Amino acid sequence: MGISTNLDKIKNTLAEHVQLVAVSKTKPIELINEAYQAGQRVFGENKIQEMCDKQEALPKDIEWHMIGHIQRNKVKYMAPFVNLIHGVDSLRLLEEINKRALQNERIIPCLLQVHIAEETTKFGFSIDEINQFFDNNNMGNFPNIKIKGLMGMGTNGVDESQTRKEFASLKKCFDNNSRLYKLETLSMGMSGDYKIAIEEGSTMIRVGSAIFGHRNYPQSNL
Numbered sequence: 001m002g003i004s005t006n007l008d009k010i011k012n013t014l015a016e017h018v019q020l021v022a023v024s025k026t027k028p029i030e031l032i033n034e035a036y037q038a039g040q041r042v043f044g045e046n047k048i049q050e051m052c053d054k055q056e057a058l059p060k061d062i063e064w065h066m067i068g069h070i071q072r073n074k075v076k077y078m079a080p081f082v083n084l085i086h087g088v089d090s091l092r093l094l095e096e097i098n099k100r101a102l103q104n105e106r107i108i109p110c111l112l113q114v115h116i117a118e119e120t121t122k123f124g125f126s127i128d129e130i131n132q133f134f135d136n137n138n139m140g141n142f143p144n145i146k147i148k149g150l151m152g153m154g155t156n157g158v159d160e161s162q163t164r165k166e167f168a169s170l171k172k173c174f175d176n177n178s179r180l181y182k183l184e185t186l187s188m189g190m191s192g193d194y195k196i197a198i199e200e201g202s203t204m205i206r207v208g209s210a211i212f213g214h215r216n217y218p219q220s221n222l
């Protein structure tokens, strides 16, 4: 089945308030172009260098989202164009993004990544740290960043009730902090769990393999 068929199948199930980020990491320009021709404009990458190369080669009305773990020394390369950074997981990273945004005379939209999975390997703030961040009004320290919401990843390969529990905890944190700060984006859900994520309140899903097919690299690089 082709990319445009896959995209249609997913988009037809989405309510209007749910945005689809097509995760194109490891996929070549030609396949991204195919999705572009089918009308997709929002793409997600998890490596800064790869995203910069693709941004240069592809149409300029594409919205590029950085969804992976970020090394601070590479923020400067994406600062001129990145549309949303999903994986912000430390204050030091926020400082660096703010500095590079200022240099580019931009406000860069970001999501704070929340650690909701059982695995210890996944990055992110704890829910307590997120609550503290907003309670302390830390946003005021980063005038060139717009915190638009939260992002999280569920534990891999667990049963549906566990996934649902993790997404629900993120949604609760989102709602609690939205009262004061008008957060609008809750990024949760991937190919294997986006339907559950939407039922639990996701407004943005990050879908790769269900659109582009499986990626060819070892699990450890995911």
Ligand SMILES: *Cc1c(COP(=O)(O)O)cnc(C)c1O
Pocket: 023, 025, 046, 067, 068, 153, 189, 190, 191, 192, 206, 207, 208, 209, 210, 222
């Ligand atoms: C790779 C990746 C995705 C997409 O995963 P699929 O299972 O292929 O849909 C979503 N979010 C993040 C953070 C990723 O790294």
